[in-house]
Amino acid sequence: MEIDPSNDAAFSIAYTKLLLSICSEIDVVAKLVCKSINPNSTASNIDGYRSEITGRYPNFHTVECLIPRYGLQIEPWANWSGVTNPQWWTDHNKVKHQRNLHSALANQKNVKEGLCGLFSLLLYYHHSELYSADLEPLPGLLDYDKMPGNLSVNPGAVLPDIPR
Numbered sequence: 001m002e003i004d005p006s007n008d009a010a011f012s013i014a015y016t017k018l019l020l021s022i023c024s025e026i027d028v029v030a031k032l033v034c035k036s037i038n039p040n041s042t043a044s045n046i047d048g049y050r051s052e053i054t055g056r057y058p059n060f061h062t063v064e065c066l067i068p069r070y071g072l073q074i075e076p077w078a079n080w081s082g083v084t085n086p087q088w089w090t091d092h093n094k095v096k097h098q099r100n101l102h103s104a105l106a107n108q109k110n111v112k113e114g115l116c117g118l119f120s121l122l123l124y125y126h127h128s129e130l131y132s133a134d135l136e137p138l139p140g141l142l143d144y145d146k147m148p149g150n151l152s153v154n155p156g157a158v159l160p161d162i163p164r
Contacts, residue, residue, distance in 0.1 A: 001108065003070045008109035016095060016106035022114040023092040029121045036125060046085050054080050057124065059160035065116035076117035088113040127162050 001007050030049040034041040037056045043049050053060055061080040064073050079086045088110040094102035123130055158164060 003067065003072070003108065003112065005072075008112075009104070009107050011104045011107040013106075015108060015111050016099070016103065018111045019092055019095060019106045019114055022111065022118050023089065023096075026089075026114065026118050026121060029118065029125055033121055033125050046089055050080050050083075050085065053124075057159075057161040060120075060124070062160050063120045063123070065119055067112070067116075072112070074113055074116040076113045076120055086113065086117065088117070123159060124162070127159055130159070131162075131164050 001010050001012075030046075030053070031041075031043065034043040034049055034052040037052055041048075041052055043052045061077045062075070063077060064075050066073055076086060076088070091102070091105035091110050092114065095106045099106075
C-alpha cells in the first residue's frame with residue numbers, strides 16, 4: 001500500500017509485524033542511548049528512556065524526520081516535550097498486549113512514526129559517525145530535517161543538543 005496520509009488508518013498483519021519489530025528495536029536502541037549517556041543507566045522502559053534521554057538532550061523531541069519521496073515530515077518524539085509518550089508507542093503496547101482488541105492500531109501511521117522514532121534514536125546513538133560523515137549504510141527512505149541531501153556529503157548536519 002502506498003505511503004500516503006489517506007492510508008494512515010490502513011492496518012494489516014504486515015503492519016503488525018513491522019510495528020512490533022520496529023518498537024522492539026526502539027527498546028534495544030533506547031537502552032544503548034541511555035547507556036551512552038550514563039554507563040550505569042538502569043532505564044528499562046519507555047518512561048525511563050524518556051527521563052534519561054531528555055535529561056541529557058532536552059531538545060530531542062524537536063527532531064524532524066523526512067520521507068522526501070512522499071513529501072512527509074514527522075516529529076516522532078514531539079510528546080517528549082512533556083511527560084507523555086508518543087501515541088504510536090502507546091498504540092504499539094495495545095497491539096502487543098491486546099491484539100485481539102486493538103489490531104487496527106497496527107496501521108500505516110503508527111508504523112511510519114515508529115520507524116522515524118527508531119531512525120532518530122539511531123542518529124543520536126551514532127552521532128559521531130554522522131558528524132564525521134562515516135554513517136553507513138546510508139538510509140534510502142528516511143532523512144533528517146537538519147541535513148537535507150545525502151548524509152555522507154552534508155558536513156553541516158546538526159542534532160539538537162549535540163554540538164559538532
